[in-house]
Amino acid sequence: MGLLTPFDDSLDIEHEKLADNARTLYDGGIRTFMAAANISEYHSLSRDERVAHVKTSVEALPDDACVMGGVGGSTPDATELMAAYEEHAVDAMMVMPPDHTYLHERGLLQYYRELDDATDRPLVPYVRGFDPSVEYLADLTRIDGVVGVKYALEDAVKLGAGIAAGADDVVWVDGLAEPYAVSFWAEGVEGFSAGVSNFRPEVGLALFDALEAGNWERARSLRNVCLPYQRFREETGQDNTIPGASSVAAVKRGLELAGLHGGQVREPIRPLTADQRARAADLYDDLDDDIDRLVESRTRSAPDR
Secondary structure (H helix, E strand, C coil), X not given: CECCCCECCCCCECHHHHXXXXXXXXXXXXXXXXXXXXXXXXXXXXXXXXXXXXXXXXXXXXXXXXXXXXXXCCHHHHHHXXXXXXXXXXXXXXXXXXXXXXXXXXXXXXXXXXXXXXXXXXXXXXXXXXXXXXXXXXXXXXCCCECEEEECCCCHHHHHHHHHHCCCCCEEEECCCHHHHHHHXXXXXXXXXXXXXXXXXXXXXXXXXXXXXXXXXXHHHHHHHHHHHHHHHCCCCCCCCCCCCCHHHHHHHHHHHCCCXXXXXXXXXXXXXXXXHHHHHHHHXXXXXXXXXXXXXXXXXXXXX
């Protein structure tokens, strides 16, 4: 579950609202949180804001919650950020996708080894934005401190090959949210990042339970109710051709519709247009009806144990 950053109209972080979101999602059953992550607008936060975001998240949540702090950038910058997170008792480090024009797989693996040497916290590399080899994926899992891999490539075949070739004590997570949860689960992932589950966690928890139970029909039904809003997130927005530009603003609108705190977005993200906000409300109403049909009604009818 990614913790989005509520900004006020002056684009300052509203830490009380961030904490309230975290506590509400915890009460809804979520136990793993990503703070200062991609969906938190990581690249629009300063170094001090990232640390403050993680501090607020850790302090807001009970001890049994797992909070991963997002880190990235140069080796010295990432090392310094990890040290600051450790002071605030973060549980693990989510290493952001490499923000570099020129990449070498062996150099990237060395980067993770350097980060591993600099912290005693577990690492979860985020694979996105480049096309690695299966050998690279396998070698990534053999770095001592790597306990999980967040895989966000639209390539289930490579995912399956990487899992088969890698160490068997590393947890692979679908980083493309609910739409890919069913197909990636069949390849060996053991979890998925939140899409609409960021603001309606009950649907993600129900989907996870269905996948764990091997109830594929129910899993597909739950996946399908998430698709319309997820497709909305993938849109370019107005006067733009880059896909996915609406993603963060759309989730923030979902948080608001669910009674949580969304807030403004910072550049280079743009807010939703008035038309998009209205469409989001319609999509949310449909999602709400589907959740009531598939999740809440099932919960109400379940026998006492």
